[in-house]
Amino acid sequence: MRNLPPLHLHIPAPHARPGEAPDFSYLTFPAPGATRRPAPLTPEAEMRDLPYGLIRVLAEDGQAVGPWHPHLPPALLQKGLRAMMLTRAFDDRMFAAHHQGKTSFYMKSTGEEATAAAPSLALQPGDMCFPTYRMVSFLIARDYPLANLVNQTFANAGDPMRGRQLPLLYSARDYGFYSLAGNVGSRFGHAVGWAMASAFKGDDKIAMAFVGDGTTAEGNFHEAMVFAAVYHAPVILCVTNNQWAISSYQGMAGGEETTFAARGIGYGLPGLRVDGNDFLAVYAATQWAAERARANYGATLIEFVTYRVAGHSSNDDPSRYRPSGEARAWPLGDPIERLKTHLISLGEWSEARHEELAKTLHEEVRAAAKAGEALGTLGQNPPPRREMFEHVFKTPDWRNLEQRRECGVDQ
């Protein structure tokens, strides 16, 4: 007989709840520039320290430092900054529109804008992004028409999804943005298949897919990782670790047992852990993994460490489960402020230009929203109802045709 204490069941809990002081002391982040940058074609077995580091380029003072500094032209940085600012303005406007009853639902990407804007600009035309629903900055960085976004949000006659989808569940094939759905994780494997198809055809396109920290617990995540590893698929698989899956903190997905980037080790995939609020680091990591994928070296797993500043959605009240000051206490700052400070330090930006741009973008969003409202808010001027029977199949079958008549929308 051994004299052991009885077993006890561990239920993970976040480090602070409402009414308590925010606490991120359990997170240890290496200093900017500290994590090494192996050549992109380095064997995976020689890079198993990377998932435990943190790729950071932007220092507190706005200087770009270390081996991951991508040395991007200022015009590209300004484009990234503009995309993130426009995204934030757009999110604010659409969130407000929801409160005014103009649509059914909204989800903001506040604080996470860099994780989609930087990959959008780092990928090539023809590549395909398999996004999450918190990645509208990917489309905005590619100058996707705001009118389409507004019309989809309002499900009006101009909605490209023809009134079939909740707000934010966009699809934009020509912009390299795969069709979204509200269920999480089930497109991760599509990205692997899409990338395998590119390799099968001998093309040069790659895929980039995203899930959140919570979704890494889904079987789809692991299935996609296995297929990506087995077939050396030219795909970049990303975990946007924004700390919260609705009310479940990232520890509930196993994030306190190891890093999400370290999930790659078990599959033999390189894992990069990246400061997701650092536009330059996100861009550099994407470039590194893309170079590896295009060289037939297969997939990379990237964890973007960021923070979900807003609630999960318009139906969520995060003050019920996390401290109110948590966003301000987040140690990796705000992606817009950090890129702005960097551009100013380069002499390529100023407070005045920033303010002026903010004003211009606010106007741009206001004009797009007004135009969308004029075309119709939710329920006011939807796409033709008969279209709800289209696209079930390529050609409607007799049930679609009969039911269209039964519904009274045949003409």
Place this chain on the structure above:
Amino acid sequence: MTQMSMIQAIHSALDAMLARDPNVLIFGEDVGYFGGVFRATDGLQAKYGPTRCFDTPLSEGGIVATAIGMGAYGLRPVVEIQFADYILPAYDQLVSEAARLRYRSGGEFWAPITVRAPYGGGIYGGQTHSASPEALFTHVAGLKTIIPATPYDAKGLLIAAIEDDDPVIFLEPKRIYNGPFDGRHDVPAKPWTDEPGSDVPEGYYRVSLGSAAICRAGEAVTVLAYGTMVHVALRAVEETGIDAEVIDLRSLVPLDIETITVSVNKTGRCVIVHEATRYCGFGAELSALVQERCFYRLEAPIVRVTGWDTPYPHAFEWDYFPGPQRVAKGLRQALEA
């Protein structure tokens, strides 16, 4: 024309499509070097190379997810699920993704995939190698479900499925892979040789999705069946001498409602036969459709002859399997009412 068994005809369809369309590729568990546990892909990897026909991890969800992504890219993947019983880990992919991709994206993306799966009992496979899950797919808007009953149809329908731009579930009645089993398990199994439907062209041809076949014309009662049960129904008709019209549906979705309606309006009686469990089975939908469209011509209640509402029991296979005697009883029931 060549004499082929159903498994040879399926192999021939895959061979023909690999030769014809460079965007067709085949993958699944054990389908590559080995050629599949039922030999459907025997020799295809050697003939077309390892990227056209290859093995996968044991991951039905991963197989179908990969196929959908490839389909969205522009390929025409044909995947094998080793037994239909094992398709459930892929069910989310089929229901939430493949079936809705075209609809939810406003027509921007679609998944022209074919998912082949051997299904049905009568092979002493127990409850994990005998299931008939067709109703799980026919219930889903956006999926097509095909079930052949002869080698000729198996090849023509499979080619049409692969060329179809919608996702197709292609269920293969494995009990009749090698011969047209009519439900009499106590007599020697017969091969396909010289049986109707076993003359199969060597090359490319299509049997269009959505057309049923009248395999025996008759006046007294309409029998709706598919897969193995077509042969069981024909046997029951022969044994009873009843002048039944036996319809092989071939395609559950899209369904040839016209052929069904015309026949039942003529005979006034209808017996539905399937091996799957009865409750909410595909027969329930057939029964509702016939009732809605033929009620004033019906002279008797519609009869369903099906598997029992239990898992498929290993030792009681022939008590479970709706053999010719049960079908005969159903025919008499429909006629006597």
